Amino acid sequence: MRSRTARRALTAAVGAAAVILVPLWAAAPYPAGPERMQVYLTTTSDPAGRRVVKGLEKQAPLPFIQGGTAGITVDESKTYQRFEGGGASFTDTAAWLLKSSGALSGATRDATLKKLFDPATGIGLGFIRNPMGTSDLARFGYTFDDMPAGRTDPELRNFSLAHDLAGVLPLTARARELNPAVKVMASPWSAPAWMKDNEKLEQGRLRSRYYATYARYFVKYLQAYRDRGVPVDYVSVQNEPTCCSGYPSMRWNASGLAYFTKNDLLPALRQAGLATKVLALDWNWDRYDAFARETVDDPAIRRHPNFGGIAWHGYGGDVGQQTLMHDRYPGLPAYDTEHSGGRWIGNQQREDMHNLIDYTRNWGRSWVKWSIAVDRNGGPHHGGCGNCTGLITVHHGAGRGHGTVDYTVEYYTMGHLTKFVRPGAHRIGSTASATVPNVAWRNPDGSRALIAYNDTGRTRRTAVNWGGRHVTYDLPAGAAATFTW
Template sequence: MIRSGRAVRALLAAALATAGLTGLSSPTAQAAGETVHIALTTTDDSGGRHVTRGLEAQTPIAFEAGSGGDGTSITVDENTGYQTFTGGGASFTDTAAYLMKSSGALSQAARDATMKKLFSPTDGIGLSFVRNPMGGSDLARTGYTYDDIPAGQTDPSLGQFSIAHDLQDVLPLTKQARELNPDLTTVASPWTAPAWMKDSGQLNGGWLKAENYGTYADYFVKYLKAYRDQGVPVDYVTAQNEPTCCSGYPSMSWNGSGLAYFTKNELLPGLQSAGLSTKVLAHDWNWDTYDEYAAATVDDAEVRDHPNFGGIAWHGYGGDVAKQSAVHDRYPALDAFQTEHSGGTWIADQQREDMMNIIDYTRNWAKSVTKWSLAVDQNRGPHNGGCGTCDGLITVHNGDGSSGQVDYNIEYYTMGHLTKFVRPGATRIASTASSTVPNVAWRNPDGSKALIAYNGSGSAQPVTVNWGGQRFTYSLPARTSATFTW
C-alpha cells in the first residue's frame, strides 16, 4: 500500500510538473544519516578540456541532523517540482555514424564497447536523447537527402524516396542505442529538402517552392514510416534546423509565416492523417531568433492544441537563455527541449560551458540537453563546408597513428554528470541558485535525488547541502563538476 501510494503521488507530481506547476506536496521518506554518493570530474587547464579525473566515484558521506553550515548553502526542496526530464545526448550525424561504423576505424568489439560506454545506463553514461539530421548536414561526408535525382528532374510522387544511406550507419547505430537504453528519445531535424523541391535547385541554400509544401510534408511521413518499419520510431521532428542558416552547406531558407503555414496546414495534418504519433517541435534555433521564426507558429492556438504538436526546440548559440522562461511563462503547458549546442575550439572553457548549459537550460524549463555531433575524428571532421572546429563527445581516430583509438572528451564526462544520474521521467526540484556553485537538482522516478553542481573557480569551495532537516558539508575541489546522489 505504501509503495502504491508513493507511485500515485509520483505520477501526479510528474503530471503537474509537466504542466509547469510548482509547489508540489508529497511526503518524503528522509532517513537519518542518508548516504550520499559523489562523482567528480576535474580539469587542470584553462580551456577546461584536459580531464584529470572523469566521473570518478569518491568516498560516500552521510547527511547529519541540522541545517545551515559552511560555505555556499544549497537547500534542496523536493516538494517543489518543475518540468520532467526527457533525456540528454547528441546526434548521430553522418560524420559520427560513419566514423563509428563503416569507416573501419573501429572493430565491432570496439564499437560495441564504445556504444555501451555512451548509452548503457549501467555500464556507461546512459545517453537518453538522440537528435539526428534528416539527410545531410555540415557534419557529413557529402550533401544528400532521401530523394536525390538528376538536375532538371522532379519526383512529386516521391517514387525515388529511399533511406538506403541511413541503413549503412545512422539507423543501425540508433537502433543499437535504443537496445542499450530503451528509454531513448529520438528527434529528427532536416537541414534541407531535396534540391528539386527548391527554387535554387541546390542543397545549399534556397527556398522551398510553395507548390512543394504538400510534397515535402509527404517526405516527412515517408521518412518517419521508414524509420518506424526499421524498428526505430521517431518521437519528435522539427520542421527545419536553423531556418535560413547557412548557405555554405545543406540548408534551406524560410520566414516565420512560411514555417507557420507549413507546420499548421501541411506537416501536422500529414502526420495525423498517416496515423503517426511523432510530434512536431517548433523553431530548432537560437533564443534571439524565436520572435522572427517561431512566434507565428507557437502563438497559434490551433497549432498548440494539435495532438501532433510537441513544443519548442532551442539552440544555445545566440541570445539569452531567459527567453526559454519568457516563452514558458506565456505558455506554461508547452514543453521545451534544448536540441543543439556544440562544443568546439571557439569556447574558452569547455567544462564551464557544458556545466552552465546543463544548469541554465534546465533551470529555464528545458526537458533535454543535447550536444551536436556524437563523434568527430582527430581533424574534427569529416565535415561538409560547415563546422570544422566542432568537438564531439568522443574523438574516433581514423587513418592516423592512433587509428582505432577512441578519446572520451570533456563533453562525455560533463554530459555524464546529467545522464548517468538523472533518468528520463525525473522531475526537476527546487535548489538554491548560486553564482559561486551553480547547481540544479532532480528527483528520479524511484525517489532518488541528484544534485549537479560546479565549482569553476581556482580554489576549493565549501558547500553545505540542506535537505529535509538534514545537511552535509563537502569541499568541492577547484575546476570540478560534481553529482551528489542519495
C-alpha cells in the first residue's frame, strides 16, 4: 500500500528551512483595518499529539499595536494559488459507520455531519474524495459492474450505483447541502474484474480492448451522480497506479495512463458534455516521473478542457516536487488528495500541521486526508491499512461508547484550515520560519487567516505584522493556532 512511513517532506523550494525573519513593515501601510486579531488554539497533552486539550478554542482577542517588529510578516502584495477546499473521503468504511451500520441515531449522524461540513457551526470541510468503487477501507470488494466469473458486460448493461445509494451518495449529497461550496472527486482503485487480464480486483492490468468501455464506465458513474444532484468536479484515472498487492488495485505504466487519458477518457467526458476534470498521478511526489510525466508533458492533454492538473499524495518523496512542477507549468493546478493519519505517525498534530503548511506553501489547492471515519480498531477494512485513523471515530458494537462519535486531533488540525479559509481564498505572502512554520490567506470577503504551528519544545512569543501594525502572542509549545482579522 502506501509506504505508511511518517516522512514529512521539507519545503526547500519555499523556505521551510530555517531563515532570518525579515520584517516587511517598512512598506506603505494598508488602509485602515480592524483593531483586533482573533486567535483559535489547538493543543495536545501527549507525545503522540492525539489527546486534544484545547480544540480550536477561541482565545482573547489581540489588540493591534502601531509599528512593526521582528516576526512573521503577512504581505498581501504577494499572491499565490487559489484555495478550493480541505476534507477527506466517504470511504465504504466511513459511509457504513455513519449510516448503514445503524450505530448512530439520525440525530447524532446529522449533528456529526454539521460539525464536519457546516461552515458556520462546524469546520466547513470543502473537499470530498470518494473511492470510485471499492478500496482498502471497505468491508468487501466491489465495483459498479460486477459479473460472475467468466462473464463480461462490454455494453455495461449491468452497471448499477446500488452500493453508493446506500450510504456514500446520500452522505455526499447532505455534505453539499450543508456546504454548497464542496468539491467532489472520485478515484478508482480497480476496474471491474472482467475488464482485467487477471480477472481479479487485486492487481492485474486493464485489457486494451476495454479502454473505451472503461471510459464509458467513468461516464456512467459521473452521469449517475449528476442525475442525483451530486456533480463530480474531478476524477483521477487511478488511485496510486500499480500499488499494491493485498487489496483492490490495478497496474499501469506511464504510456498506458497517457494513452487512456488522451484517447479514451478525455474524449468520452467531452462527448458526454461533462465538465468533470481529470487529475493526473494521484500518488506520491516520487512517483511523478514513473506514472505522470508522459501524461502531463503532452500539450494536447494539458490544453484539453477536461484536464485539471495533478493530484499528489504525501507518503513518499519531497513536497518541493509540487513547486518544481508549478515552475515548469505555471498554470497547472496542484491538489493534495491523500495523506492518511495513522498510528504509525509519531506525533499526529505535528505531522498534520506540517502537511497543511508545506502542501499549501508548495502551491497545493487542497488538503485532503483519507477516510472521514473509522472505528476504534481502524476499520472495517479490506486488506491494506489496518492502523489508519480518521477525522472522527465512530463507536459501534459491544464495548465502550456504542453509538457515539469521537473527534480526533485530525478534525481540529483540518479545522485550522477549513473553518477559516474559504473556497476562493488566495494564499498571500508570509515570512517562512523553521520554528513557527506558517501560511497566510486572504478570503474573498477580504478577511485574512494566518495558520501557524510552534514546532519547538517551549512557548514562543510570536509577533504577526500586517499593514504597519503588529500583534504579539505567546504560542504554547507544540500548539497550532489560526489568527484571523
